[in-house]
Amino acid sequence: MKSVKKKEGREASPSLPFQIAVILSLVVVSWGIGFFFHSILKTDIIYTHFIYIPVVIATMWWGKRGILVAISLGIMITSFHLFGIATCPVWHDLIRMLFFVMVAFCIGFLRQEVLEQRKELSLSEKKYKLLIEDSLTGVLVYREDRIVFANRRIEDILHHSKEELTSRSIWELIHSEDIERIKRMIAAESRQQNTNLSYQCRFVRKDEMVVWADVSRSETIYEGETAVLMNIYDITKRKELEEKRKELSSLAKKQEEQLIHYYRLIELGEMAAAISHELNQPLTGIQNYAKNAIYMMDHNLEGPDKVRSNLSLISNQVNRASKIIHQMRELARRSEMNITTIDINDLIMECVEFLLPQLRLSGVQVHLILDEDPPPVLGDWVRLEQVFLNLLSNARQAMDDVESKHVYIRTGADDVDDSGIFVEVRDTGKGFSKAESEKLFKPFYTTKQPGEGMGLGLSISLRIIREHGGTIETVSTPGQGSTFKVRLPEKTREE
Numbered sequence: 001m002k003s004v005k006k007k008e009g010r011e012a013s014p015s016l017p018f019q020i021a022v023i024l025s026l027v028v029v030s031w032g033i034g035f036f037f038h039s040i041l042k043t044d045i046i047y048t049h050f051i052y053i054p055v056v057i058a059t060m061w062w063g064k065r066g067i068l069v070a071i072s073l074g075i076m077i078t079s080f081h082l083f084g085i086a087t088c089p090v091w092h093d094l095i096r097m098l099f100f101v102m103v104a105f106c107i108g109f110l111r112q113e114v115l116e117q118r119k120e121l122s123l124s125e126k127k128y129k130l131l132i133e134d135s136l137t138g139v140l141v142y143r144e145d146r147i148v149f150a151n152r153r154i155e156d157i158l159h160h161s162k163e164e165l166t167s168r169s170i171w172e173l174i175h176s177e178d179i180e181r182i183k184r185m186i187a188a189e190s191r192q193q194n195t196n197l198s199y200q201c202r203f204v205r206k207d208e209m210v211v212w213a214d215v216s217r218s219e220t221i222y223e224g225e226t227a228v229l230m231n232i233y234d235i236t237k238r239k240e241l242e243e244k245r246k247e248l249s250s251l252a253k254k255q256e257e258q259l260i261h262y263y264r265l266i267e268l269g270e271m272a273a274a275i276s277h278e279l280n281q282p283l284t285g286i287q288n289y290a291k292n293a294i295y296m297m298d299h300n301l302e303g304p305d306k307v308r309s310n311l312s313l314i315s316n317q318v319n320r321a322s323k324i325i326h327q328m329r330e331l332a333r334r335s336e337m338n339i340t341t342i343d344i345n346d347l348i349m350e351c352v353e354f355l356l357p358q359l360r361l362s363g364v365q366v367h368l369i370l371d372e373d374p375p376p377v378l379g380d381w382v383r384l385e386q387v388f389l390n391l392l393s394n395a396r397q398a399m400d401d402v403e404s405k406h407v408y409i410r411t412g413a414d415d416v417d418d419s420g421i422f423v424e425v426r427d428t429g430k431g432f433s434k435a436e437s438e439k440l441f442k443p444f445y446t447t448k449q450p451g452e453g454m455g456l457g458l459s460i461s462l463r464i465i466r467e468h469g470g471t472i473e474t475v476s477t478p479g480q481g482s483t484f485k486v487r488l489p490e491k492t493r494e495e
Contacts, residue, residue: 019061023069026054031076038085048077048096055100059107063115070104071097138213138232141222142170148222157213157234159206170230175202175210186217195219200235212239286314341491342379344411344421345370351388352409355396362396362405369410375421375490383464390457391425391484398429398482405429420470420490426483431476440474 014022030051037047051073059066074097080086086093132139138154140147150165158165158173171179178201189197197217202210213232220229293307293314352359352366359366392407399405406428414420432440441462458472465472469489476482 014061023054023058023061026057027069027073027076030054030073034077034080035085038080038087042087051077051100052103055104056107059104060111062108063112064105064108066108066111067101067104070100074098074100136233138230138234140165140170140230140232141220141227142230143222143225143227145169145171148227154232157205157211157232158203164206173203175204178202203232210236212236286318290314338380338382339378340381341376342381342384344374344377344423344488347381347384348388348409348411348423351385351392355389355392358393359396359407362400364396364399364405364407367406367408369408371412371421374411375413377421377468377488378491379468379488380464384468387461387464387486388423388425390461391486394457395425395427395429395482398427398431400429402429414487420487423486423488424483425486426481428481431478431480431482433476433478441472 030047030053033047033050037043055066055070055073058069074093077096078090078093081090081093132151135151135153138157139149139151140154141149147165147168147170150160150162154165155161160173165173174182182199182201185197185199189195195218199215199217201213201215203213205211212235214235215233216231218229220227222229293311296307348368348370352368356366392409395407399407408424408426410422410424410426412422414422441458462472465486465488471487473485473487474482475485
């Protein structure tokens with residue numbers, strides 16, 4: 001980078017009338033000296049050297065046009081032969097005239113080059129000023145941590161004038177919490193002999209407000225010495241938008257969690273009747289076995305072994321009731337994602353056991369076609385359980401108005417993706433059309449009767465499966481049942 005100040009410090013050339021007056025004066029003096037040397041001293045050796053002075057000055061001022069002055073002076077010295085006072089042959093003066101022209105041509109040519117380069121430099125400086133001063137990017141140049149140049153944009157960013165920035169330490173402008181980090185980055189890049197560095201940091205404005213900036217740092221030459229160039233782009237608004245986006249994303253995530261949780265509670269409410277029936281069975285068994293054991297003890301019947309058998313049956317019924325309550329508690333519990341290794345068959349069996357009372361009351365027969373050794377998957381047990389409970393509940397409700405009620409659940413290695421597993425839920429219900437299948441996973445869309453569902457189950461299920469890196473596909477023909485196929489990625493060894 002070159003300084004603009006050099007142009008400002010350059011001396012202006014004399015005006016054209018002054019230049020013409022000087023050259024004419026020197027031409028007249030040259031003619032007078034020539035006349036004196038020829039007519040009085042009778043020699044021509046010394047005065048011809050004086051003629052180079054106006055030639056050089058003219059070409060320095062006017063470039064190649066100074067050759068006209070050289071030709072004029074050449075004609076002047078040859079004119080002494082017309083007055084008969086010349087002291088040398090004519091060819092001597094013609095050779096001198098040739099030398100004058102050659103000197104004028106060389107100096108004029110060089111001068112013209114200098115003028116063109118100066119013109120190019122001037123244009124370059126104007127472009128530089130346009131690019132640097134009017135840039136949307138703030139520019140700082142510093143040497144030994146002291147600022148030596150600042151453009152107008154940096155004044156707008158930091159609210160400091162150029163005068164206030166010049167000679168100030170660059171570290172005074174950077175937020176104190178970012179200084180050490182930046183110095184470490186610079187030191188690391190220096191060890192790798194890399195002079196270019198990009199990073200984000202905070203600057204402190206004159207009014208103590210913080211400005212976030214993208215910074216590009218590199219070494220440059222300023223006023224003939226090594227310096228550091230910083231291009232600074234204000235990203236404060238972008239940072240504020242990013243923070244707002246994070247807040248909105250976090251809020252959306254919380255609302256999504258609430259939606260999943262609320263729908264889980266709704267499903268539990270729909271299952272309440274069947275669950276109460278299922279709990280009533282072990283409680284009734286516990287009561288009967290307890291009464292039977294008391295009766296035998298009171299009347300000293302059957303012996304200790306029979307009493308122990310009744311107590312063992314009571315324990316089994318308690319375990320059964322406890323398992324049901326545990327499943328309900330897990331489904332009702334609001335939790336974050338808890339990723340574990342899952343045996344998909346165990347998950348399906350638990351879902352079927354949980355819904356078995358409802359399925360029995362509805363007259364649905366369940367057929368399990370499970371892979372003997374399915375690959376493990378990574379996932380959240382409760383959320384995946386919610387998905388398959390929803391699919392099984394939908395299958396049950398889809399068969400309310402049909403005579404043959406069968407649900408087929410199949411698991412196995414994915415035939416599309418070798419590194420995955422599938423779970424297929426097929427029913428013999430009423431099915432749905434292709435037009436309906438395109439809307440099934442949209443929120444609040446349902447094929448159920450009014451009051452039987454909110455239309456959120458499949459939408460939430462799709463979202464949960466996508467969170468696990470999987471997909472849900474559906475195939476159906478009206479009157480011939482429906483098939484939902486869930487694909488999940490297999491747990492890899494690296495995981």
